[in-house]
Amino acid sequence: MKLLVLCAFVAVVAAAPQNIQDVQILRYDLNNDGLGAYNYVFEQTDGTGHNEYGELRNAGSEDEFVAVKGSYSWIGPDGVTYTVNYVADENGFQPTIEQGPGGAVPSAVVASLLG
Numbered sequence: 001m002k003l004l005v006l007c008a009f010v011a012v013v014a015a016a017p018q019n020i021q022d023v024q025i026l027r028y029d030l031n032n033d034g035l036g037a038y039n040y041v042f043e044q045t046d047g048t049g050h051n052e053y054g055e056l057r058n059a060g061s062e063d064e065f066v067a068v069k070g071s072y073s074w075i076g077p078d079g080v081t082y083t084v085n086y087v088a089d090e091n092g093f094q095p096t097i098e099q100g101p102g103g104a105v106p107s108a109v110v111a112s113l114l115g
Contacts, residue, residue, distance in 0.1 A: 022046075036066050047075035057089070065090070 023046045032038040036056025043049040052070030067089040075081050081100040086093060 023048075047073070047081060049073050063090075 023044050025042060025044055027041060027043040029042075030038070030040040036059070037054065039051070039053040041049075041051040050070065050072040052068060054066045054068045056064065057067050058064045067087075069087050071083055071085040073081055073083040083098045084095050085098065086095040088094070
C-alpha cells in the first residue's frame with residue numbers, strides 16, 4: 001500500500017505543469033551484470049534525478065531477492081528541492097523524505113510513506 005501511495009505521489013509531481021520541450025537529460029548511466037546486481041543514475045536539466053543500486057541476496061535459495069537502495073529528487077513548483085531516499089529489502093520499502101529550505105512535504109504524505 002505504501003508503495004502505491006508513493007507511486008501516486010511521484011505521478012502527481014511528475015504531472016506538474018512544465019515545459020517538457022525544455023527538459024534535457026544531462027546524465028544517464030546504467031550498469032547491469034545480468035545476475036541481479038545493477039546500478040543506474042539519471043539527471044535532467046529541470047533538477048529531476050534518480051540513482052539506484054540493486055544487489056542479489058540469498059542467491060540460489062527459495063528466498064532469493066534483489067535488495068535496492070536509492071534516491072530520487074525533483075524541484076517542486078515552490079522552487080524547493082525534494083529528495084526521497086529509500087531502501088527496499090527483506091524489511092520492505094523504507095523511504096525517508098528530505099526537503100530543501102522553505103519546503104514542506106504535507107504531513108499526510110509523510111505519514112502514509114513512513115507507516
